[in-house]
Amino acid sequence: MYREVQQQLTKTVQQVLKSTWDIDLETVPVEQPPDLSMGEFALPVAFELARKLRKAPRMIAAELAAKLRQALTPETGFASFEAAGAGYINVRVDRAGMALALAADGATTGTVDGKAADLRILVEHTSINPNKAAHVGHLRNAILGDTLVRILRAAGYSVDVQNYIDNTGVQVADVVVGFLHVEGKSRQEIDGLMARCDALGAEAREGRFDYLCWDLYARVSQWYSEGTEEQQRQRKALRYETLHAIERGESEVARVADSISTAVLRLHLLTMQRLGIEYDFLPRESEILHLKFWDRAFDLLKQSGVLYHESQGKNAGCWVMTRPDAKVTEGETDEDAKVIVRSNGTVTYVGKDIAYHLWKFGLLGADFGYRKFFEYPRHTCWISSTEGDVEHPHFGGAGAIYNVIDSRQSDPQANVVQALRGMGHQQAANRYTHFSYEMVALTPRCAMELGYHVSEEDQGRAYIEVSGRKGFGVKADDLLDKLTAATRSEVDARQPERAEAERQMIAKQIAIGALRYFMLKFTRGSVIAFDFKDALSFEGETGPYVQYTAVRARNIFRKAETTPEQALEAMREAGAGAMEDDVLWAIWLRAARREQALAATIQSAEPATIARHGFQLAQEFNNFYHKHHILTEEDPARRTLLLATAAVALRELTVLLHWMGIDVPEAM
RNA sequence: GGGCGAGUAGCUCAAUUGGAUAGAGCAACGGCCUUCUAAGCCGUAGGUUACAGGUUCGAUCCCUGUCUCGCCUACCA
DSSP, X not given: OHHHHHHHHXXXXXXXXXXHHOOOOSOOOOBOOSSGGXXXXXXXXXXXXHHHXXXXXXXXXXXXXXXXXXXXXXXXXXXXXXXXXXXXXEEEEOHHHHHHHHHHHTTOOOOSSTTGGGOEEEEEOOOOOTTSOOBHHHHHHHHHHHHHHHHHHHTTOEEEEEOOBOTTSHHHHHHHHIIIIISOOOHHHHHHHHHHHHHHOTTOOTTOHHHHHHHHHHHHHHHHTSSOHHHHHHHHHHHHHHHHHHHHOSSHHHHHHHHHHHHXXXXXXXXXXXXXXXXXXXXXXXXXXXXXXXXXXXHHHHHHTSEEEOOSSTTTTSEEEOOTTOOOOTTSOOTTOEEEEOTTSOBOHHHHHHHHHHHHTTOSSOOOEEEEEEEOSSOEEEEEESSOOSSOOOOOOOSEEEEEEEGGGHHHHHHHHHHHHHTTOHHHHHTEEEEEEOOEEEOHHHHHHTTOOOOHHHHXXXXXXXXXXXXXXXXXXXXXXXXXHHHHHHHHHHOTTSOHHHHHHHHHHHHHHHHHHHHHHSOTTSOEEXXXXXXXXXXXXXXXHHHHHHHHHHHHHHHHTOOHHHHHHHHHHHOOTTOOOHHHHHHHHHHHTHHHHHHHHHHTTOTHHXXXXXXXXXXXXXXXXXXOOSTTOOOHHHHHHHHHHHHXXXXXXXXXXXXXXXXXXXXX
């Protein structure tokens, strides 16, 4: 509705410009006036025309406003056009008309793009190395990724969610080395340990397998750097021996690695499930290796000339690729080229990643095997396999992809895109989005609270990077536990009459709301300096604030013994009056702009946009709630309008929270 | 050395991608519960948008230079 109105406006402006001054304007910028009293749309078009027409912007605006007034009469949904400021044209819409339309069809989301359904999108997120417990940094990734998925689906896209599992990397090898050589455990002992951990259940923390691995991983990293030089050399050799055994597969060591990484992976899935995050498919590096994806990709890369064999300089004997935007002088050796195949014939990580991405776009000519791995209440999560089940869904072959990976990976990501371009897959390269974001770090204070040693130098910094290798960070489940404990005590105090199970449920929902909103409210380019004080805050710009607002709105209907649907229906019958009250109109207008906010969020790939939109609506509702007492309103028409306003606010808040993966609790 | 990101109120962050008076939340101070829930609302105070130039009707945003911070930049994986 709002969108159609805006389109009609821009179209008419174009027509008027054409007929009056014979000017063709490709795009007509439409802005929002700084204040509601100025109207719903602001057109700065007169500024742009000032030079061309040799007239003052204000004059042009006045002239244009008059023309628009004639072209768009009140019957078309517009109320007024006025020249304002230095040359803006402020446009008012028929508020009541728009409100009635919103009351009728505003519940439908609508697609951002008419072709949305045709484009199959693959979003990859989480991708935690399966060798230790998940930490806050992984939470940012998973929450951003999951929210992106929800938003794309809301816009009508068909989305597959992947979680890439690097189960043959050096990180897994390190934990294997830890169990086998540092702790001297046999395979049977490790299996026994995992069985005991498993018996503890998902609720356990101490003794949980991924927690044990967390500590072990840190110890092994330490162990590599200890001892005599000879010992260090041997340990390093052991490390790579183990790594290569894992890569080859089919050995005792490889089987140990597989059971460890699978056990940790299951725990990661449970952790993410606590946050309402689910996956469709788990492609693993082991299959990329064993199904020889690279061999195919290597051929394709050689054929297309993306890779060339370097004969000179430091990379002599390697297959290398020119980096994006590299300045290469003809005849000179490109020392800065990216090595894809080492001189010993082994492929680098970027090489494997290129092969994997060719698969993602359906350009490899090979596929994974698939088997069932994890059951969610409503669907199955599949995992890659060399053999696989006979019947299975098909993943890959996507029209567009989003890789949710932190900004530290932007260089390798750019290399993959470069390779796609070099191979002539322009469209794939254009539809490859590195959804990058800055890391989560800890404030020095937070690190010290957790008992880590913080150097004098680090204490002076704004934040300290977390490090799985050092065992330095806040574990995801610990944080969720802490949040739930905090919300639980608050719920106990506020809702003493409710049953235990219900209070626990509410506490969990609020904890998730706090965490998810916290991770979303920062724009992607901002480093989150994590601190428990901020993360455990439930006031102001927080998830619980928005949830509380929705609960308040819903309580009105409980007390009034009616429903939001009935309230909206009642308004459709009674009319919206003149809708002159800006406090009410702010809410309706916010609702009208939901689609625009959704489109902007996708356009900029910035979930903070939708988070902010929700928060602002909550502020507007609380303002309304404070100024107008609905249930004691005596004028029936007025009461109907107030109730319908609460209904639309509740509807919008619920939708927006849902997009962020946040529930509205029963009570707060 | 090169690449990317950041520098905005005491603190943590926004700013519709170049628009009107740079906005929120914390923290501080002062008010508001006999009311649909105070996880709330209202108010006060807080700014040379790192610095210097430039582009133009108009710059936090674009360009040039300088400074500060972070990350990336190995034939490791």
